Each structure stands twice: as C-alpha cells, then as structure tokens.
Amino acid sequence: MWRRLASRRERDPGRRSPWWGRLTAGLGLLAVAGGAAFGALAWQPAIAPVPTPERASFQPDLIRKGAALASAGFCSTCHTTDETKPFAGGYPLKTPFGTIYGTNITPDRDTGIGTWSLAAFRRSMRAGIDRAGSHLYPAFPYTHFTHLTDADLEALYAYLMTRDAVRAEAPEPDLPFPYSIRPLLAGWNLLFLRVSPLPAGDGGEPELERGRYLSEALSHCSACHAPRNALGAERAELHFAGGLAEGWWSPPLDRSSPAPVPWTQESLFNYLRSWDSAHGGAAGPMKPVVAGLGRLPEADVRAIARYVAATMGLPAPEQSAQAETPKDSAPARAEEIHRRGAGIYRGACASCHESGGRVPFTVASLGQHTTLAGPVPDNVIRVVLEGVHPPEGEVGAIMPGYAGVLDADQIADLLAYLRVRFTDAPAWPALRDDVRRIAAEQPKG
Helix, strand or coil, X not given: CHHHHXXXXXHCCCCCCHHHHHHHHXXXXXXHHHHHHHHHHHCCCCCXXXXXXXXXXXXXXXXXXXXXXXXXXXXXXXXXXXXXXXXXXXXXXEECCXXXXXXXXXCCCCCCCCCCCHHHHHHHHHHCECCCCCECCCCCCHXXXXXXXXXXXXXHHHHHHXXXXXXXXXXXXXXXXXXXXXXXXXXXXXXXXXXXXXXXXXXXXXXXXXXXXXXXXXXXXXXXXXXECCCXXXXXXXXXXXXXXXCEEECCCXXXXXXXXXXXXXXHHHHHHCCECCCECCCCCHHHXXXXXXXXXXXXXXXXXXXXXXHHCCXXXXXXXXXXCCCCCCHHHHHHHCHHHHHHHHHHCHXXXXXXXXXXXXXCCHHHCHHHHCCXXXXXXHHHHHCECCCCCCCCXXXXXXXXXXXXXXXXXXXXXXXXXXXXXXXXXXXXXXXXXXXXXXXXX
C-alpha cells in the first residue's frame, strides 16, 4: 500500500493525502474559532454617556465618606501631576513593561469622567473596563478595587463627581508591542482577575476584618508589598512577601520581614500615622500612603495596623530583646574595614545620627532601619541622594540630599560602612553599580 501511495505522489507531486487536508482544515477551523472566542472575550460594550451629575444630587455625608475613601485608596497619588489640578491625570508610573500615565478622573466631559454613570464607574473599578469599553492596564489596581462594596463605590463616585472639572488629556501609555495592544488584557484578566467580594476571613473580629478590607481592597497594600510574575501579576503564594515599586524596595509585611526591630501593632500604627521612634518614618512611594492614611479616622488606621501585625506574627521573646539593643558592631571594627566610608559618615551624618535619637525625628540607631538590612540598597541610595523632606507646611523628618555633594564612589563607601556597622547582613554585591544607576536617574539641575 505504501508503495502505491508513493507511486501516486511521484506521478502527481502536488497531490496531498486526504488526511492531511482534513488536518489542515481542522486546525484552520480551530484557529478561527479560537480567534472568535478571544474576540468575544476581549470586546466590551460601551456604556451610554450621561449628563454630569449636579453636586446637589449627592448627600454631603456621602461626599465626605468618599473623600476619606479616596485618601485611603491614594487616588490622587497616581492621578495628579500638578498639585493645583488634583485628579487631572498625567502622573507617569514606570513599570517593567513601559510607562503608564494616570488618567484624568475629574468630571470634565471631554477628557475626564464627566459622562460616566455610576454603572460605568463601578465596571472600571471592578473589571478594569472604561466607559467606552476599553481595557485599563492593571497598573490601576482594579484587581484590589474589585472587592470594594457597592456603598463604598457609590461614595467614591460622589466624591470624584464633585471635584473641579479640569480639561487635561493624559498622555498615551508608552509601551512597546505587544503590551500596547489593549485587547490582550482580556487574557490577563482571565488569568488573574477575580471579580468578587473579598473572601471571608478566619476570625470575624470586627477590627481585624475592617483592617483586612482596607488593606486588601481599598489601600491595595500587596500591590507594592508582593512580588510579581513575568506577566506583572501579584504572586498570590507570596502575598506580602515584599516587592518593588517605582524603583523602591517594599519590605515584606509577613513573617519574613527582615526588620532588625520587630514591628508591633502599636509601632505599625505610629508609622502609618506619621513617625515611630523604633522604625522612623516613610520615604519614597510610602510617603503619600502615610499622608493619605492621615486623613482617615484613627480607628481605621488602627485596624490596618492590627491586620498587618497579625499577618507578620507576634515577635519571639528574643526578638523583643533585640529591639532594646539594635545592632551596632564596634565602630572601630567597621572603620577598619571601610575607613573611607567611616570618614564620610563622621563628616556628613554623625552630628544627627549619633545623637541617640535626641535630634527630632531620628531613631536611636541606624541599625533600627529595615532598609539598611534589606536585600537591595536602592532605598538607602535614594534617601542619601534625595534627602528626606516633610510635606510643605508640615512638621517632620528633614535630611539634606547629597546628590550634589558626594560622588557615586563616596556614597558607595558610606553605605558599605553602614551595612557592616549596623547590620549582620552580607555586603551588597554590586553597590557601586547600583549607586551609579540610581544617581543617573536623578533630575538634573
């Protein structure tokens, strides 16, 4: 039989066997069906525009509630680039896939959300689909906001619809192919989005449950404090295990925390409100978080602290003892290893950081800072380069930036000395390269 088939092909080389044709046709049909199915999944209908609601249509208490919720969700952080035009968008959020810009969420009818109904707003928050049916990038944390209650979404809508309307077109995302193809996000959502209420907790204690709701849904803590996979989704199995956000390391909020001084519920509350004497204060992307939480009722911030403390676990007795004596190897020993760094420390840092915490807004020892013991030096480098500054008109920690004073080698020498003196952690392996990389990112002039 095989000889007969072979002889036929020799007589008619263009002829193919029937099974090959059926296979090709079947694969073609599967491809068409798969494309049609994905198209149906990706396509979302537009929701009809509505007249912009009048302020009088919302109860004042509902607007006030929405203001507090917007603060706890840090909405202005990613949706404001000009402080005189809050929520008008344009803030660049750098991701491993490119830069995405915060959209205009003022009630402007042309460039904002002035034509959005409550239903359109609810869909964007829960499914990541805008009023016109376009997919939103998950840099907008709708994977967390999807768990918000109807009542909270209504309050947020009332608050945003009563802001000043600002005409401002946000830049288009700067993303390479294929990340620029928005319909592909339908597949991402299929894999990683779960549109549902927040799953019930274990305990049922009201304060703990409130903290869980705020932390997991509204304040989306794990968006920064969890590692992400190759597709940019949070790794659920490493929830609160630490991550990266806008060039900063976000420490773990679970039992793997490397904090030299163990966190407690009270120290977490102090930190989230403003300043904690055992751990210091927030810097980088965490600063607007603390500012937003500062506008919440105290009970809500205590609830968040309660939930995070429960996630981290209670410190062991020996850890509690370490809290009284943070690591500080004999300065002479550290200086012997890093003499140049020790000299820079004496000249630039010691006047405040050797005061034992007597200088306002300094901790008793640099050995108490979690980031100095962290796996990457990025946070410490950025603090040395940029300094620390309280919000305008407010009291807080002040430290000058040394970007124009110390060169990259001097900063690397300084941080190598601090690492040896104040931690038991191994040396950062590429410290000089990391300093140069981050220094090159600093704005000039």
